[in-house]
Amino acid sequence: MTFAFDNAPVWLDLLGVFFFAVSGSLLAARKHIDIVGSLLLASLVGLGGGVIRDIILNTGPPAAFTTPAYLVPPVLATALVYFLFPYVQRYTSMLTLFDAGGLALFCMTGTIKALASGMNPVASVLLGVTTAVGGGLLRDVTANEVPELFNPKSIYAVPAFVGSAMTSALWVFGLFNVLTAAVVAAVVFAFRVLAWRRSWQAPLAVNGWQRRSSDPKP
C-alpha cells in the first residue's frame, strides 16, 4: 500500500457523499417532508456537487451515474435519519456538522480530480470550491431556503477555498498523501465549525458599511 494519492480514491468521495446526504435528509426531517423527498434531497446534496464537477471536467458521464456504489450513501442516510432522528433531534448542530464533513472531503476530491485530469492548479482550486459548495447550494435553493453560502452571519466558502488551495499546493509539490489529506480535512472542518459556532463574519460587500440590527440574527 502506498500513502500517495494520484487521484481521489472512491471511498473518500463516497464518505463525502454520505456526510452531505445526511445533511439533506436532516433538512427534510426538519421541514416535515416525506421519505421520498428525504431520499431526493439526500441524493441532490450528496451527488449534486460531484455531478457538476464531472460535467465541467467533461471526461465522460459523471461517476454518480456510472458507478452504482454512489447510490448507497443517499439510501443509507435516508434510512438512518428515518430510524434515528427522534433520538438525535435535540442536537440541532448535527446538520451543520455533517455538512462541514462533506465540505472538508469534497474540496479535496474536487481539487484532486481536476489536477489528475490535467487542469492547471488555479482552475483546480476553483473546481474544488465549486464541488464543495455546489451540492449544498442546490439543496438550499431547491428546498427554498436562503443558501447557507450567502448567509452573512457565517463563513462557508472560505474554508472550502483554504482546503482547495492547500490540496492544490500539496499536490503540486508531491506532498499530498493520506497524512496531509487528514490534516487538510481537519483544518477545513475545524475552520467551518468554529466560524459557525462563533459567528465569525466577513466584512460586508461595501467598504465602511456596518451590520444593521435589521440584518438576520446569526
Added chain:
Amino acid sequence: MTFAFDNAPVWLDLLGVFFFAVSGSLLAARKHIDIVGSLLLASLVGLGGGVIRDIILNTGPPAAFTTPAYLVPPVLATALVYFLFPYVQRYTSMLTLFDAGGLALFCMTGTIKALASGMNPVASVLLGVTTAVGGGLLRDVTANEVPELFNPKSIYAVPAFVGSAMTSALWVFGLFNVLTAAVVAAVVFAFRVLAWRRSWQAPLAVNGWQRRSSDPKP
C-alpha cells in the same frame, strides 16, 4: 416497420416535450406572466430535463440544441395557451394532467437513451428519473413555487421511478416495444394522476412522525 425500440424515437421525445411545455405555459397563465415568460417557461420545462439528460450522457451537444424540431413544441404550447386558455381555465387539473403526460414519456425516453448509449441498467433508471423530474423542478424553482417534487401531500417521483424501472427491465429482457411502451406510459400516468386525485401520501421522513394540522393542505 418494426415494433422494437433500439433507441428512443424522436417523435416520442417531442410529444413529452409538448406535454411538459403546455404545463409551463399554463403555469405562466395562472401567474399572470407575459407571453415571453410563457415561452421561456414552456421551453425550460419542456427542454430542461432532456438537456440535463444529454449533458450527463456526454455524447455531444443536447438534442434540443442540434435538432431545430425541438423548438416547435414550446412555441406551439405557448400559442395554444394564449388562444385557448379562456375556454379551459375552469379545468384546473389540466396543468397536472399535462405534467403527468410529460412524466410518463420522459421517464421512458431518458431510460432508453441511457441504455442505448451503454449505461448500466441501474444508472439508466437513475437518469430516467432525473430526466422526468428535472424539467418540472427547474420550472418550479424558477417560478419561485414550492417544487411539486417535494410536495408531501402528493407523490411525484415514485411513478417516474416505477416507469423507469419497468422500462429498464423490459429493455434488458428484449421486451421493450410499442405495445409494452404504451403499457408503461399508461401505468405511470394513471399512478401519478391517482396519487394526485386521492392525495396518496408517502410516510414522513422520520419513523413514527404524524402529519400535523399546520402542514399545507393537500
Added chain:
Amino acid sequence: MTFAFDNAPVWLDLLGVFFFAVSGSLLAARKHIDIVGSLLLASLVGLGGGVIRDIILNTGPPAAFTTPAYLVPPVLATALVYFLFPYVQRYTSMLTLFDAGGLALFCMTGTIKALASGMNPVASVLLGVTTAVGGGLLRDVTANEVPELFNPKSIYAVPAFVGSAMTSALWVFGLFNVLTAAVVAAVVFAFRVLAWRRSWQAPLAVNGWQRRSSDPKP
C-alpha cells in the same frame, strides 16, 4: 489586424463577464451581503452563462475553468463595488445598466461560439439567448429574487433574442466584424435600457387578458 471575427475574441467575452460581475456585486451590496458573497455572486453571474454555454457545446472543460484570466473580472468587480459603492449608490439604475452591457456582449459571444463550433444558425441563436440570460437567472434564483427574466413589467429576453438573431444572420452572410458587432451591441443595449426605462411590456400569456392593479408595479 483584420476586422473579421472567426470566433468570439477572449477580450470581448471577458468584458461581458466584467459587466455581469459588477451587476452581481451591486446586488450583493444592496442586499447587505458580505464580501465573500459578493465575490461568489459576481462569479456566478459573470461566469455562469458562459459555463452553461461551454457545457452545452461539449468541446472540453469550460473556458472559465481552463483560462485563469476569467477569474480577474469577478475579483475586479468585487473590489470596485467594495471601494466605490458609497459614491455611486444613489444611481440605482447602475445594476440594470451593467446587466444590459453583459446581455449585449453575451448574446453575441454565445452565438458566435456556437456557430464557430459547427452548430446550425437556429440552434446558435438559442444558445446565444441561453448564454445571455443564464447568468442573470442563476443570480436571481440564488439570491432568492424574482428573476428579472420573468418580470412582466419589463422586457429582458427579447433584446437578447434580437441580438443573437442579428449576429447569426451577419455571420452566415460573412458580414460579422468589429463594426457590425458594435452596431449589434448598441442595438441590444439601447433596446434593453429603453424597455426598462419606459416599462415596455409584452402582451400577457393569455389572449384578451389585461394587467390587473394587483400586479406588481413596474
